[in-house]
Amino acid sequence: MGNRNLRLGEVLRRELSTLVHARHREEAALFTVTRVEVDGDGCHARVFFSAPDAGQVERCQRFLERHGGEWRRILAGRIALRRFPELHFRYDRGLVGELRVRVLLEELQTAEGGAGHVRG
Helix, strand or coil: CCHHHHHHHHHHHHHHHHHHHHHCHHHHCCCEEEEEEECCCCCEEEEEEECCCHHHHHHHHHHHHHHHHHHHHHHHHHCCCCCCCEEEEEECHHHHHHHHHHHHHHHHHHHHHHHCCCCC
16 A cells, blocks of 8 residues: 555544544444555545444444445545545454453463563
8 A cells, every 4th residue: 555545544534533423423432443444546445443342343334334425425525536435344353353462461461470480
């Protein structure tokens, strides 16, 4: 992904988050837009989101997909692009994995702290 697409992804993330929070305050509390990846030709953007409650992922996915077309039209009016990318929503599983690794590392450090130092 080129520099332009990285910058565009960040602008889309920021603008989409602002838009969702302004129009859908209650639903916006259920998820966070974590990143946006724009493909090479700028026709498609993968919008990644996280949900603090894993049980809400499907609900968030349906909500995002239901409103994606509307948000795309609004954002196309705010961000001047020759062709505005289609928005595709994906659950950001990377954050879940990252949190699990952190928990495991903390548990390991706690266990090592109680058992003395680790031999190398």
